[in-house]
Amino acid sequence: MIIFLHWAALKYRKLPNYSCKLVGCGILLTGPTWAASSKIGTFLKIFHHAQVRLCYKCYKLIHYGPFHPILSDHYQYPHLYQIAPKNTRLAFAMVSLLLHFNWTWVGLAIPDDDQGTQFLSDLRENIQGNELCLAFVNVISLNMELYNTRAEIYYKQIVTSLANVVIIYGEMNSTLELSFIRWAYLGIQRIWITTLQLDVITNMKGDFMLDSFLGTIVFSTHHHEIPNFKKFIQTMSTSTYPIDISLLKSEWMNFNCSEKESKCQSQSMCLPNTSLEWYADQGFDMAMSEEHYNLYNAVYAWAYALHETLFQQVDVQSMTPRYLLDCPKVCSFYHALKNIQFINPVGDLVTVNENTKIDADYDILHMWNFPRGLGIKVKIGQFSPYMNIGQQLYLSDKTKKWTTGSRQIPSSVCSETCRPGFRKFWQEGKAACCFDCFPCPANEISNNMDMDQCVKCPIDQYANKKQTHCLKKTVTFLSYEDPLGMALACLALCFSALTALVLGVFVKHQDTPIVKANNRTNSYILLISLKFCFLCSLLFIGYPNIVTCILQQVTFAVLFTVAVSTVLAKTITVVLAFKTTAPGRKMRGLLVSGAPNFIIPICTLIQLVLCGIWLGTSPPFVDTDAHSEHGHIIIVCNKGSVTAFYSVLGYLGSLAVGSFTVAFLARNLPDTFNEAKFLTFSMLVFCSVWLTFLPVYHSTKGKAMVMVEVFSILVSSVGLLGCIFFPKCYIILLRPSRNSVQRIKKKQPIYF
Template identity: 40%
Template sequence: MERHRAALKNYQQILSFVFAVKEIKENPNILPNITIGFHIYDNYFDARMTYQNTLNLLSTWNRPVPNFSCGIQKKLVAVIGGLDSETSFHIINLLGPYKIPQVTYSFLQAGMNEQAWHPSIYQMMPNEAFQYRGIVLLLLYFHWIWVGIIAMDDDKGIHFMRTLTLMFNHNGVCVAFTERIPTMASVFDIVSLMRHTESMSILLNKTNVIVINAHIHTMFAMTGLINMATVADMSMAAISKVWIMTAEWDFTSHPSVAELDTQVFQGALSFAIHSKELLQFQHFLQILNPHYSERDGFIRGFWEQAFQCSLSNPNMDKENGEGCSGAEKLENLPGPFFEMRMTGQSYSIYNAIHATVHALHAMYSFGPHHMATEGGKRLELLKLQPWQLHSFLRGISFNNSGGEKVFFNRNGELTAGFDIINWVTLPNQSIVRVKVGGMDPQAPQGKELAVNEKIIKWHSRFNQVLPLALCNDNCHSGYSRKKKEGEPFCCYDCAPCPDGKISDQKDMNDCFLCPGEEYANKAHNKCLSKTITFLSYEEPLGITLAFFALSFALISTLVLGIFIKNQNTPIVRANNRNLTYSLLISLLLCFLCSFLFIGQPQTVTCPLRQIAFGISFSVAVSSVLAKTITVILAFIATKPGARIRKWVGKRLTNSLVLSCSFIQAAICTVWLCTDPPFPDLDMHSLAEEIVVECNEGSPILFHCVLGYMGFMAVVSFVVAFFARKLPSTFNEAKFITFSMLVFCSVWVSFLPAYLSTDGKYMVVVEIFSILASSAGLLGCIFAPKCYVIVLRPELNCKEQLTKRKK
C-alpha cells in the first residue's frame, strides 16, 4: 500500500495526460488514422528506477536491452517528464545518444536548459530566472526586506540560495538566515533532521517571511520537520509564517498532507505555472470511476486510498469505511487529496502532450510533399525517426483548448508566466488555492508583477494585517537610517534629521534640504512655505523707528528755526552761521533718510538710501570738522600779531565742507555706475523667512563709503580732542569732542552688530546707528546753545562772549 501511496500522489497529473490523449483522439484534424499509445512510469524518486524505466522505453517488451531489434518493437517518439530536474537529467543520459525529444515539466538545473548542452530537452516551464525575478518583485511589493531562505542540502538547493542571495542584495532585500535541510535518504538523516528542529525554531523567530525552494524533496523534509516540531510542542507562532514557495510545490499532490497540520501553511504564497481552467477536464473528472479503464493501473489504488475503502470486496459495510461502490465522486474529496481544477503541473503535462502531438502532426503533414528521398524512393512515414521531430518542436505554435497560445523560445523553454497562489486552509484540513496575481516576464519593466492584495488571506496570527518582515522597526518621517556596524544593511538605527533638513517618508536613507522658498517644520517631516519679511511700517519695530526718526527730524527743524530766528545774536554769529545751518540741514537729511530703510526695498530706494545716507553723513561730519578747525583758528587769530587771521572766514569752511563731501560723492558715483545696490531675496539667513533686502552690490565700495565716513569722524574727534582745553568762552571744541566720541562709539559698535544680525534686523541696526549718531551730534553740539538762546537769553550777549577765563 505504501508503494501505491507514493505512486499516486500526483494522480491528477496522470489524468491530465489521459485527458489530453483522449482529446487528441477525438479531434479528426490531428493525426487522422494514426493511433497514439503511451506508457506511464513512476520512478519513486529513485535514480535506479529512473534508469530502468528509461531502458524499458528503449527496449522491446519485457526485455530491457536497448539497441537490439528483436520481438515487437516500441515506436517511441518522445518522453514526457520528469517531475524534477534530477529525473530529467537521468533520463537524458540515456535518451541523449538517440536524440529522442524529452518534454519536461520541471525546472532544470543551471546550465541544463541550454540547447547547446542538451538539444533534446524541451521545458514546459519558463526559465527559472523569471521565477527568481518574481520572488524579488513579490518581496518588494509587500516591502518584505528581511527574509529567510530554506532549501535542500544539495546542489540545487545551494544554487537556489546563492542566486537568490545575490539578487536580494542587488534589490535591497536582506537575508535573515539560510538553512539547508538534510535529505531523508537514510535513518541517519532523520536523526540529523531532529537535530535541526531546535535550531530551526531559533531561526524561524528571526523573521515572518521565509522563501522555500519547494521541490518535492525539500517539502518532504520540511513537513517532517514541522511534524517533529509539533511533537516537541514548539510554539505554533514560531512556525506560522508567510511561506513563499516555488512553482514545484503543490499541496494537493503531497502524500503527507493528511498527517500535517495545514494551519501552519495558512496564507502561504506560492508561484505556479500559469494555467487556465479547462471545463472539459472537470467534466472528464466527474464521470471518472474505478472501472473507467482497465489499463489504468493506478486508479484502483488511488480510489481506495482517497475514499478509505476497498474495491476488492464492494459488499463490505461502506459505513465502516471498508467497501467501495465505485459510485463515489471525486468532487467530494477534500482539497489536500484531490482537486477538480487543473493544477499548474497538470496543465504543463496537458500542454506537453499537445505540443508533442502537434509537432508530430506537422512532421507527418510536411513529409508526403517535402520529405527527402533515399535511393530514388520516398521514405515511408512510419520509418521517420524521433530526432526528425526536433525541428518541428522548436517551431511549434498552437492554441490549446483553453484558448492560450503555446510555443517555445529559442532555448526550448515555454514562453509563459507564473500565477501567484494564496493557500487558504479550512477547519476540516482542506486547502483551497486562490489565484491572487501573476508574473508576466514579457511585460514592460515595472509591470511584470500584478497582485490583488485585497483577496489574500493571511495566517490568523497576523489578524489579517499585512505581515511585516523587517530587521527593525521602520524609521518614521523626520528620521533617517543610520547603519549599524557589523549588521546587514537592512538593520539600522533611526537618527533624527538635523536642522534645516526633513524626511517625508519612512525609512529614508538620508534627510534632504527643503527648497529655498520653504523650511523644515519642527518635526522635520514637512516643508512649510517661508513668509516674506522686511522692516515695514505696520510692525511695532518699524513704527517705533519711524517715530523717532520723525521726532528727531522735527527737533532738527526746530533747532534750525531757532538759529535762523536768532541769527543775529552773538552766540549764533560766533559759531559760524553757515556751518551751523549746513550741519543742521545735513542732520535733518540723515534723520529723514532713515525712512528709506523702512518698507519693502524697491529698485529706486535701494541705491538711493545708501547714497543719501553716505553723502548726508559726510556733509555733517565735514561740517563738524570745519567747525572744529574754525574754533582753533579763531582762538589763534585772537592773539596779537597772528597772521592766521586771514584764513578765518567762509572761504576756508566752505572749501573744507565741499571738498570732503565731494570725495564721498565721487565714491558713491563710482558705486552707482559699476555695481549699485539692488533689491534681493535672502533665502538662507533665516530658517522660516524670506528676507526682502537691498543687496549692497559691491561690498568693497560699500565699505569704502563707511570707511571714509569713519576716517573723517576720527579726524574730527582728534582735532576736537586737542582743542578741548581752549578758553571756555570760545571752546565749542569740548562739545564737538563729546559729540564725536558718541558718534564714533555708535559706529564702532555698529560693525559687529551689523555683521552678527540677519534679515530685517540688519536694517534695524543701521537705522539705529543713523539715529543714535545723528542725535548725538544734534544733542551734544546744539543743546547747550539752544539752552542759552531759549532759556537764558541774558547770556546771549557780546559781554558774555568776550569774558576770559581767569
C-alpha cells in the same frame, strides 16, 4: 512514477540492447523529480551507445516534472524531453511579489544541487538594484545523514533572523520538503513563498489566526481547468476506486464529524467508501496539480505524435524485413514527438521542442493553515511575463483588501521605513537593506518613503517644518507697513521736525551771545545737515529700486561728512578763539579770515570724489536675499563694491576720530559756554555708535542689516543734536538771563 508504453508486438520479449529487430521501442514518462529523470536519461545514453544495429535509438524519455535547465543539455541527455513550460522567469515573478508588499528582507532555502545554485543566481540577478536583500541562505543538503547533522543549524538560522518572509525553492520528496514540514511542526510562523505543491500544509500546533496573512504562498504554473475533472472526483466512490484516504484529508473529516455533527448529514459520510462530493463541499481543492497536469499533457503529446506518425505512413515493400519495417516508423515517431506542438483539450499550448518553448505564467495561491492540518488554496493573483512592465503582476481584489487593513500583512524589513522628511544612511559593513534614518538638512526635503537623498528646495522656495514639501517664499523688505519700519520712519520724521524746531530757535535768537559764540553759520550748516541725515534714513525704508539704492549710500556718506566736518570746524574755531585771547598770540588772523570754514567744503569734496569713484566702478544695485530669513525672499540694496563702501565709511570714520581727538584735547579750555566739552561728548557718542555698528552689521542679514544701519543713522544724529544744541536751547528758552553781554564780559563760565 514510470510509465513504459509499448507499441511493438508483445510477443517479442527480448532485452532491447541485444537486437533491434526484436525491439520493444517505446516512451518512458519520468518524474516528478529531475534527479530520477537524470539517472534514467544517463542510463539510456549508455544503453543506446552500446547498440550496434540500425535502430539503436528506440527509447525516449518525457520528463513531466517541473522544467529544469540541466535536463535541456542534449549532449548529456540526448533522448530526454521536457513537457513543462520554462520557468526561467520564476525568480523575477517572486521578486515582483516581494516588491509589491515591500518585503525587502527575506530568507532563502534551496537544495544543495545545481538547481538550487541556478535559482540563487537568478534571484540575486533580479534583486540587484531593487533594494531587496537576502537575510540568510539555507543550502539544504540532499544527503539524509548530512541533513540530520545540520537540521538544527537550519532551524536556528530561520528562528534568529528578523526576516518574516522565507522563499523555499526545490522539489517534492526531498530533504527540503522535510525541512518545511519540520519548521511548521516546530511552530515557526513565517510567510513561506514556495514552488512546492504540498497538498497539506501541516501546523501541528493548531495555531491559526484568521486575520493573519501568515501562511504559504505557492507559485504554480498556470493552466486551465480540466473539463469535468472536479465532477469526476466528486462523484468517485472510494469503494470503486480504492485510494489512500489520507490523501482526502481524513483528519478534517473526522474533526468535523466528531465536533460538528450537524455538518454531517449522516454517519455514512464519514465512512471511507463514500462519495467524495461531501469533501468538495467542505472546501477541498479538487483542481489538478501541476505535475499531474504535465503528465496529462505528456500522454497527449504521445498520442498526437503517434497519430501523426500513422497518418504519414507509406506502403513498404513486402520483402522488407520486419525490423527494417518497424525502424522507419519508430524514427518517424520520434521526429514527430520532438517537434510536436498542439493545443490541448483545455486550450493551453503544449510543445516538446525546447527551442519553441515559452516561459510559464504563474498562478499565485495563498494557503491558509487551519487546525488539524487542513490546507485551503485561494488564488490571489497571477504573473505573466508577456504583459507590459508594471502589469505583469496581478493581484485580486481580495488581496488588495488585505493590504488596506482588513487583514494585517506583516512587514519583512531589516530597517524600518524612513518616513518623509528623513533620508537613508547606510551602515558600513551591513547589507543595503539595513540603514538608519536621519532628518534632511536645512532647506532640503524628502516627500517619499525611503529616499536615498534629500532634495534641495529651489532658491525661491523653502522647506516646511516637517521637511516634506517646498513652499513658495514670500517676497519681503523693510516696508512702512512693517512695525519696525513704521517705528523707524516715525522716529526719523520726529527728530527731523525737532531739528527744524532747534534751527528755528537759533534763527529767532541769532543775535544773542550764545548763538553768536562759535560761529552761528556753522551751527546752521550742522542743523541743516542733521535734518537731512534724519530724512535720509527714509530712503532705506520701502521697496528698493536702483535710484533709492544709489541715494541711500551717497546721501548718507555726504550728509554725515558735512555734519562731522562742521563739528571739526566748530572745534577748531573754539581752539583758535582761545588762542587769540592769550597774550602774545598771532593767530587772530586765521580766526578773523574764517579759515576753519574751509574745512567743510574740502572734506565734503573728498567724500564726493570717493563716492564718484564708487558709482563709476561698481555702484549699488537691487538684489535678493533668499537665505537670511526662513521662508522669505528679501529685496535689499547690494552695496556693489564692498571696497568702495568701506573706503567711504572709513573716510567718514577718520573725520569723526579727528574731530573727537581735537575736541578731547580742547575739552578743558575755559570758554564761556563749555562748547569744547559738548563737542567732545557728541563725538564720543558718534564714534561709539559707529564702532558698535560694524560688528552688529556683519552679524545680521536681510532686513536686520537695514534696520541696524537706519538705527545707527538716527542714534548718531540724535547724539550730535542733543549734545551740541540741547544745552544751548536750554539757556535760550529757559535761562535767558545767562544769555547776556554782561555775563560774557564777566567771563564767568556757565556750567550745567
